[in-house]
Amino acid sequence: MPYTADPDFESFVRDLPKTETHLHMEGACPYELLKQMDPVKYANPPAFWADDFRYESFDQFMVWYGEYCAAFFNSAQRYHEAMKIVLGNCVDQGCRYVETSFHLPVLLGMEDSGPTLIDAVRSAAPEGLELRIFAGMCHDDYKDAGLELIEECLTWEGLDGIDLHGPEYIPLESWTADIWQRARDAGKYTKAHAGEFMGADFVDLVIDEIGAERIQHGVRSVEKDETVQRLVKENIALDVCPISNLKLAVEGVTTMSVHPIRKLFDAGVKVTINSDDPFFFGNRLSEEYYALNQDLGFSKKELTQIAGNGFDIALVDEGARQKLKDELAGYCADRIDS
Numbered sequence: 482m483p484y485t486a487d488p489d490f491e492s493f494v495r496d497l498p499k500t501e502t503h504l505h506m507e508g509a510c511p512y513e514l515l516k517q518m519d520p521v522k523y524a525n526p527p528a529f530w531a532d533d534f535r536y537e538s539f540d541q542f543m544v545w546y547g548e549y550c551a552a553f554f555n556s557a558q559r560y561h562e563a564m565k566i567v568l569g570n571c572v573d574q575g576c577r578y579v580e581t582s583f584h585l586p587v588l589l590g591m592e593d594s595g596p597t598l599i600d601a602v603r604s605a606a607p608e609g610l611e612l613r614i615f616a617g618m619c620h621d622d623y624k625d626a627g628l629e630l631i632e633e634c635l636t637w638e639g640l641d642g643i644d645l646h647g648p649e650y651i652p653l654e655s656w657t658a659d660i661w662q663r664a665r666d667a668g669k670y671t672k673a674h675a676g677e678f679m680g681a682d683f684v685d686l687v688i689d690e691i692g693a694e695r696i697q698h699g700v701r702s703v704e705k706d707e708t709v710q711r712l713v714k715e716n717i718a719l720d721v722c723p724i725s726n727l728k729l730a731v732e733g734v735t736t737m738s739v740h741p742i743r744k745l746f747d748a749g750v751k752v753t754i755n756s757d758d759p760f761f762f763g764n765r766l767s768e769e770y771y772a773l774n775q776d777l778g779f780s781k782k783e784l785t786q787i788a789g790n791g792f793d794i795a796l797v798d799e800g801a802r803q804k805l806k807d808e809l810a811g812y813c814a815d816r817i818d819s
């Protein structure tokens with residue numbers, strides 16, 4: 482684990498009511514389940530858990546995803562088993578609300594349907610946890626059977642939203658704007674990954690062209706003042722994953738101490754912190770909080786504001802939001818000297 486904290490800070494972070502809004506199911510695969518599946522192949526912890534490990538590229542990350550996790554996710558039952566552990570961990574770390582996505586085209590290789598997968602994941606959530614389920618798709622997935630699946634997912638009642646992910650450098654295709662609009666018309670929330678491997682212009686593009694309501698990562702928005710200002714003005718939040726950015730060597734993130742989240746936060750952008758693909762980064766959500774405190778000077782009060790941002794953007798009704806925010810305010814009154 483790259484980050485540890487003293488017992489006081491550790492308990493402050495653990496008990497802080499918080500959210501996780503950028504979590505890929507497949508990238509969160511619990512190691513113990515992989516070991517059960519194939520004790521020989523997974524005998525040793527993967528090299529990418531080392532603190533100083535850096536991926537050479539996003540392509541390398543995807544190759545290793547294929548090697549390590551793809552074989553596991555072959556049924557709705559497997560998703561259920563994995564998410565039972567993952568969501569249990571979220572609750573242990575103080576999460577009250579979680580948004581998590583599965584890679585939609587995985588269904589093409591499975592006998593189970595999308596609604597069955599969604600039910601299996603939903604039934605894995607511990608009682609009391611608010612869970613929202615997203616389907617993620619790549620820029621070039623709208624073809625052949627993938628096209629039908631994308632059209633179909635807009636009708637799945639249990640699906641809360643859609644997310645654009647995968648390599649950012651693949652050009653945005655014209656189907657995306659239409660699907661993102663129709664998803665919103667069908668009551669789904671729309672996100673997009675941007676500003677991780679492409680710059681601020683791509684963040685602008687997914688907002689302007691497909692109307693993404695929230696950005697996953699978005700850290701390279703910092704490269705352009707106008708983009709930062711519009712995020713503030715239009716109240717578009719960024720679900721940031723600092724340790725993921727460091728290990729994937731995102732441009733501008735050479736060390737945690739220069740991570741753009743400090744500038745974005747100070748400029749008034751609504752940011753949350755999240756773990757992204759914890760299996761591939763060896764991180765826990767609590768470590769994201771330690772990292773911001775230790776390397777970027779975020780105080781307990783500022784971290785509380787970040788946790789509160791998660792409740793601001795949560796897809797819940799106003800009564801539920803107020804309850805969550807009241808709980809957080811009560812916690813801060815008890816735990817933070819002002």
Ligand SMILES: [Zn+2]
Pocket residue numbers: 503505646674697757
């Ligand atoms: Zn992501």
